[in-house]
Amino acid sequence: MRVATVAALVGACIVLAGCANRDAPSPAAGPTSTAPSTSTSASTPDARRSGYDFMTPELRAMQDDDGANPALLWVRDGEAAWNRPAGASGASCSRCHGEASTSMRGVAAQYPAFDAVTGRPLDLGARINACRERHQGEPAFARESDALLALEAWVAFQSRGLPIAPPADPRLEAWRARGERLYRTRMGQLDFACAQCHDAHAGQRLGGSTIPQAHPTGYPIYRLEWQGVGSLERRLRGCLSGVRAEPFAPGSEDMVALELYLAQRAAGMRVETPAVRP
Amino acid sequence: MARALITMPATAKRGDVIEIRTLIAHPMETGYRRGDDGHVLPRNLIRRFACRYDNEIVFSADLYPAVAANPLIVFSTRATVTGALTFTWEGDNGFAQTETALLTVT
């Protein structure tokens, strides 16, 4: 990384001097959420760490306690919506899909997934909206609306504890490659690629925060910064704003391509939905 | 009606002290923040929380803007008789919500 770019980033971001020295977590510190190693060499340990491992013990406790994790409010809303009749057909999600704990188990862990009707991948929110339009005769929920996030949270909650499992679907190959290209492309006024912070400098400090590895292990998340629940797409738009780049449009091809690459990069890591993040 | 979650044991022995976790969806808008247009976002807070059990308020709280959004309140009460615990939240703009949970005391 060029020194001048580092200086520009430090200058452009808000830095609070005098924060205490907190060591980046060592792999041995505290519980980790990584799944068994997916590397081909049996002797190479999996160095991937969820954002959970970069949080303070207090925030980890907030995530782990279903009685205290605010995202559970959205999960319960989603459960209610799952069972509620909708549209002219009066069809609830449960009428076709039955109990979510059975039919949706492991499903969110495979998203984004290819949709034959539109001929492109869809993330979970877009998939739920497609169901609403095609099978319930209802208009799509607005992206990032509480109604959509609640259903996403409820469905993804059924994958909690399961490994992220991107489908081995050849139709997704070109999209994943596009996502990886985006991940490695310098963008914005700060001229940063995702890889520069999240691969090369993960675990190091940027201002008052530790740079996470950027694995989407717990979406939708309750983000303290938002004081509410949001999707991976919202988080990525925040990252793009952060490097002063034009954020990819919601539901856009670039957005889902990047999400596909991130899911592949996190393959095997455990789903934590609904996660809490600072 | 805002979503609320109560986490507490369903049963307890008489005299046991049980811990109760309550969560409710609410923005707790402080009245100090400005929106993108520069205007102050109006204050919208839950002001008071109370737990009634066995004909008595056994716990209550007065909340101020410094309480975080989607407020969590954790407290304890002694199990006395089998009955409903009633939880009430009241606040600005006529916000009023009640939840109940049954405690079986053996």
Place this chain on the structure above:
Amino acid sequence: MSASASRRPLREAPMRIARRSVLAAGTLCLLSVRPSRADAPPELEAAIRAFAEGKPVQSGRVTLEVAPLVENGNAVPIAVAVQSPMSDGDHVRQIAVYNEKNPQRDVVVFNLGPRAGRARVATRIRLATSQRLVALARLSDGSVWQHSVDVIVTLAACVES
């Protein structure tokens, strides 16, 4: 003053300290000396005194549990525990939390009583910046106890638009 010291002639120089260096030294003192634990800023002090209703505020019996370093000030977990038998004759009546640098001092006031069983409460609060937090407890005998903690709040490096 000892006899030997009074006999020593005073030097001229110490009496004529340049005004500029006094001002500089004074300013430096203002910036570098942090307020001692006993001196809370005036507004916080006033809030504590108002809660105490004339009773002396003693340190002890109360524990304010909060992380000394906080990643995001929007939702900071805190707990307050008070040593008390929580009997009819000896219990905690109120627990209050005040802050130093938010737009207003009040945070939350909990009302307990003997039926609480245990004097321990928890919630999540907002901290606008690094500052002192104070937890106060009023017991059934009217005594008031406190515990204060200095919390550092770090800011996110890249601010979301």
